[in-house]
Amino acid sequence: MYVLLLSIGCSVAVSVLLKLARSRRFDLGQAIAVNYIAATILTLGLLQPQPQTLLNNPDAWGLLSALGLLLPTVFLVMAMAVRHAGIVLSDAAQRLSLLIPLLAAFLFFNEVLTTQKLLGMALAFAALICLLIKKKNLNPSQPRAFLTPLALIGVWLGYGVIDILFKQLARTGSQFATSLLGAFVLAGGFMLLILVFKKTPWTARNVIAGLLLGVLNFGNIYFYIRAHQLFPENPSLVFAAMNIGVICTGTLIGAVIFRERLGKVNVIGIALAIAAMLLLFNAI
Template sequence: MTELLLAALCSVLVSLVLKWSKSQGFTAIALISWNYVAAIGLSAVLLKPNFSSLQHINSGSWLAFLALGLLLPVIFVTLARSLHHAGLIKTEVAQRMSLVLSLLAAFLLFAESFNWLKLLGIVLGLGGVLGLILSSKGSSKSVGALKHSGGLLLAVWAGYAAVDVLLKYISTLGYSTSIALCASFGIALLGLCLWQAIQRQWKPLLQPRHIGLGLMLGTLNFCNIWFYIKAHQQLASNPAIVFASMNILVVVLSVVAGVVLFREKLKKSGWGFVALSLMAILLLYYARI
């Protein structure tokens, strides 16, 4: 279970770094660019992708890789904005509950079987995350600001589900996860560099403080993936435990970090929606056993 705890801790630390960096004047897009530099290097060394499978890739497969490579940095930037506007707790719950949309997509697109526990878990998950998106944090926020944070949460929720669906689709084409990650990281980095060149925003990208923090962010981001893969390998006979434990740990750690480090507050209804999301994860765990 050590790998699971480390994976969850790295996941939350990524969000903590992004949220903290905003208050210190860092530019998210520059940090995320260097994040992909670290992620590409670590993926190549530790995951050892076999790029020979890309020699005869067809146009349909390239479109899937391109879509994933373009979506990853967009959703990462959206995550950074959501952490700033909506807070750590709501953003992490929205990110984790993207699994509800992923399961729905698996049923509709990949003919995954359903049972009543899975259906109930999806219903509770939808209720939890939609409740958090629609609920307000406090009366001090304007209606416009509340709509903006709700829109960001919705984008995080849908965006991470889309990433998961694309990864599943690429796996059905016969490409390994290591290939999908390494190739999409490369496309993401290229896209971010082109965007900053067009916008003439090179200055933050080349600052040593952005380089250092961005590489650290990428290391944490990759370690989240690496330890999660290791946890699945160690508990290969029961992937449901990994699935449930990872999501619950991230939500719990995010709640603790949000309250202790950032003094975040939720209404009673907000805590109820967090609890509803945790119940959904547990139900989906039992549905997978």
């Protein structure tokens, strides 16, 4: 069970670090680039990928290229969401992104839609709508309040598409660790090219922030994989515990440490999100 707690802790800690990035004046571009370098090294050392298999799998490169562009882009959108909407709503939107691969499985891959799945998906949609409704006068001085729902939708849509791309990579025969390595390398290379083009000056504090971000980002993935390995007979339990744990922990930290205030409709959205997870965890 401790591996699940570590995965939940790493996931929420990423949001906390993104929350602190602006006040600490970290350059997110540098931090995200270094994050992928650190994640690449950790993937090579701990997950034992087989990068040579990618050379013999041309079908995977289109999907990997899409992931290489999408991963850092969604990371930046997540940072925007945390800054404008807070940790609570951003983490909930990220977890509700599971709705997108479920819809894709039903619409494009001929998966059977059961009553339980349908009800869970309906609750997830309702939860997302409740999360997007901003409390009146929550921050009337904010000049760009429209960024809050846009960022949350971007997080929801982005992470959902990433999930679909990884599932499609698995269909090409690529192992998850190998696919993850390829995506990290391409994402890091993409961010480095942007930094070189912008002639961004490097600083030690941004590199350190990036290393910490990379360890937490990879830790979330690694401990989640380990949890599935330790509980091979209960994958749905791991799924439910992870998603509900992140939502509840993010809500606690956001409310207690960062004093994030939620409207009544947002609170209903959090409750609906947890209910949706409970319904869907047997369907995944």
